[in-house]
Amino acid sequence: MxxxxxxxxxxxxHRYPEGVAFLDAQxxxxxxxxxxxxxxxxxxxxxxxxxxxxxxxxxxxLDLHLNRFFEGLAKLRMTIPFDRDExxxxxxxxxxxxxxxxxxxxxxxxxxxxxxxxxxPREATNRFMAFAVPYASVANADQMxxxxxxxxxxxxxxxxxxxxxxxxxxxxxxLVRGLYDAYDKGAETALILDTNGNIAxxxxxxxxxxxxxxxxxxDFGVLPGITRRTVFDLCDRLDIGVSVGAVSTDALTGxxxxxxxSTAGGIMPVRSVDAVQIGSGEPxxxxxxxxxxxxxxxxxxxxxxxxxxxxxx
Amino acid sequence: MxxxxxxxxxxxxHRYPEGVAFLDAQxxxxxxxxxxxxxxxxxxxxxxxxxxxxxxxxxxxLDLHLNRFFEGLAKLRMTIPFDRDExxxxxxxxxxxxxxxxxxxxxxxxxxxxxxxxxxPREATNRFMAFAVPYASVANADQMxxxxxxxxxxxxxxxxxxxxxxxxxxxxxxLVRGLYDAYDKGAETALILDTNGNIAxxxxxxxxxxxxxxxxxxDFGVLPGITRRTVFDLCDRLDIGVSVGAVSTDALTGxxxxxxxSTAGGIMPVRSVDAVQIGSGEPxxxxxxxxxxxxxxxxxxxxxxxxxxxxxx
Numbered sequence: 001m002x003x004x005x006x007x008x009x010x011x012x013x014h015r016y017p018e019g020v021a022f023l024d025a026q027x028x029x030x031x032x033x034x035x036x037x038x039x040x041x042x043x044x045x046x047x048x049x050x051x052x053x054x055x056x057x058x059x060x061x062l063d064l065h066l067n068r069f070f071e072g073l074a075k076l077r078m079t080i081p082f083d084r085d086e087x088x089x090x091x092x093x094x095x096x097x098x099x100x101x102x103x104x105x106x107x108x109x110x111x112x113x114x115x116x117x118x119x120x121p122r123e124a125t126n127r128f129m130a131f132a133v134p135y136a137s138v139a140n141a142d143q144m145x146x147x148x149x150x151x152x153x154x155x156x157x158x159x160x161x162x163x164x165x166x167x168x169x170x171x172x173x174x175l176v177r178g179l180y181d182a183y184d185k186g187a188e189t190a191l192i193l194d195t196n197g198n199i200a201x202x203x204x205x206x207x208x209x210x211x212x213x214x215x216x217x218x219d220f221g222v223l224p225g226i227t228r229r230t231v232f233d234l235c236d237r238l239d240i241g242v243s244v245g246a247v248s249t250d251a252l253t254g255x256x257x258x259x260x261x262s263t264a265g266g267i268m269p270v271r272s273v274d275a276v277q278i279g280s281g282e283p284x285x286x287x288x289x290x291x292x293x294x295x296x297x298x299x300x301x302x303x304x305x306x307x308x309x310x311x312x313x
Numbered sequence: 314m315x316x317x318x319x320x321x322x323x324x325x326x327h328r329y330p331e332g333v334a335f336l337d338a339q340x341x342x343x344x345x346x347x348x349x350x351x352x353x354x355x356x357x358x359x360x361x362x363x364x365x366x367x368x369x370x371x372x373x374x375l376d377l378h379l380n381r382f383f384e385g386l387a388k389l390r391m392t393i394p395f396d397r398d399e400x401x402x403x404x405x406x407x408x409x410x411x412x413x414x415x416x417x418x419x420x421x422x423x424x425x426x427x428x429x430x431x432x433x434p435r436e437a438t439n440r441f442m443a444f445a446v447p448y449a450s451v452a453n454a455d456q457m458x459x460x461x462x463x464x465x466x467x468x469x470x471x472x473x474x475x476x477x478x479x480x481x482x483x484x485x486x487x488l489v490r491g492l493y494d495a496y497d498k499g500a501e502t503a504l505i506l507d508t509n510g511n512i513a514x515x516x517x518x519x520x521x522x523x524x525x526x527x528x529x530x531x532d533f534g535v536l537p538g539i540t541r542r543t544v545f546d547l548c549d550r551l552d553i554g555v556s557v558g559a560v561s562t563d564a565l566t567g568x569x570x571x572x573x574x575s576t577a578g579g580i581m582p583v584r585s586v587d588a589v590q591i592g593s594g595e596p597x598x599x600x601x602x603x604x605x606x607x608x609x610x611x612x613x614x615x616x617x618x619x620x621x622x623x624x625x626x
Contacts (some may be wrong), residue, residue, distance in 0.1 A: 001621050001623075003406060003409055003410060003623050004340050004406055004410070005340065006333060006340045006341065006342060006410055007339045007340060007341055007345075009345060010336065010337075010339060010341055010345045010346070010347065011337070011339065012337065012349075013337055014337075014349065014426070014428075014438075015428035016349060016351060016426075016428060016430075017351070017428065017429065017430045020319060021350065023323065023350075024323075024324070024325065024326055024327075026320045026323060026324065027317050027318065027319045027320060028319065028320055028323055029319060030351070031349070032320075032322060032323045033323070033349065033350045033351075034323070034347035034348060034349050034350065035347060035348060035350055035355065036325075036327065036329060036344070036346065036347050037334065037336075037346045037347065037348055037421070037442060037444060038329060038330070038343070038346075038444075038446075041355070042348065042354065042355050042483070043483055044483055044485035044486075044488075044489060045358035045483045045484055045485060045486065046485055046486065046489050076486075076489075077493060093316060093317055096316055097316060097317070097319055104430075108350070111489075113327070113329075115327075115328035115329060115330065116330065117329075117330045117417075117446060117447075117449060119449070119451065119516070119517065119577075120492075121489055121492060121493070122496065125327075129350060131350060131351075133351075133430055134430075136430060136432070138432065155474070155475065156472065156474040156475045157475065158471050158475045158476065158484070159469070159472065159475070161468070161469040161508075162468065162469045162470065162471045162472070162475070162486075162487045163471065163484075163486045163487055163490075164490075167486070169486055170355070170356060170357055170358045171358055171471070171476075171484045171486060172357035172358060172359055173357075173358065173359065173389075173475075173476045173480070173482055173484060174475045174476055175357075176357060176359050176389075176424075176434055177476075177477075179433075179434060180390060180434070183435065195474075203432070204432070264432075308314050310314075310316050
């Protein structure tokens, strides 16, 4: 009987996007940023994270993302050896070293592990990591222009009694199932339901409905998204009414305009839901107005944190 | 302004249990088995897995674990380039190369990723991996002898309408929250509830109640555990009645005996629930009888698959 040999080191055959990561006090090329398969952040998805973007060399609303990340850590009883200023410094370094002027930046804390592989989370050493890769969007350029085709899946978003949605987390199997349901219907992305049968959210985004000039967005069981929060702030500046509450599937398909919001893409119009055309079938005036101010605010000092880049990068 | 340097390679300061892993056609020391932080198995917990144990050099009920794993793959629409025989071969190699006669063996498939970091799961290349580390138990030797102290948390297990529990998955934040709730009450582990307020399961285990000589175990919203299934088979051989159905918290605390089941530990007695003593406060006769047959069956050819080890290991 012959046995295979144990390799002296791992050769990774996969290709990764260009970027820089921070892990265990080291800055690394994206392809070198790896976690042990034994980390409970992987084996139990026992982790929280936040994603912030950089646009033309400046973070957008970094403070809000840091707030949510540190609140998530406390709720999961995780600790990291860095304070807000130090995390900011790490994120800035990842972006600066990557050279990306438009970046998708993620900070993560996993439960980590212990050398004994103990199942007691109190015995694990929590692990902080971060990375910067090129800016990503839920909607591609064409979809941004014409609006997304969305389908509603009857999958229920994991309810708050199971997992606190204010802790930004990686429990996505409901959302992934929703995505495949949407693909099966010929749509491009999905919205899934809350436990009352109303619309909750989609894979990585919140949803807004525009009816008679005012906005409403679901509140129960959804991630309190920073872009969602930003829409509230933009509506305040634009004097557009916005409220939170139950959004039925009928309210969605009968809306004048629908858009979804995410750090990955910002304000993204929806042109159809379950093959029903929304409004005129073109991105509507309210969506467009909010989207324009959203991007304009990326140059406002109050909402941005500039990154200094090394010379020549 | 000075910037940190990008390290040419990653130096991992952490210690890991001894073992052998399989990843990208390579057998690796456990400490070298790592996944990219960009793998959707990590960032979206978009993965399924199964855990089988090896006892005195033989897998226990490997067929049942392989069935569940391949069913999970199909339900998540994942594909791997290995059939059952090839996965068996890989698992055997991991165990043989590790030298562990008592091993905890995990097979995993993640959604993987694409070089473009696409969010479309259909564009990802799924990744199969496996590892063998020393056998682990939910209950330590002392707890096995005297019984576990369990507390009921009011956290609800992620419901089937959100995530199909028959797909073995890493969505554990509800269970981890249950664990911390239990620790806060001075207990050693937790049971959490289903959406009807009945007992569901605990972190990595199913639960059985013994009343008037017969067994009952929850059925709604729980992982169909292989050790749970094994208890059904053992009860058949022992002529003990066993049924599935709702188990209220009162039924649990009023039971003659309570035990929990997991590949990690087998049949594990419970001595108290929410500080209420169960039965005599000692592992009961039915629990003991089932536990003894459980371990005896680890030497029965029908339920075991021997591993051949290299000479001298």
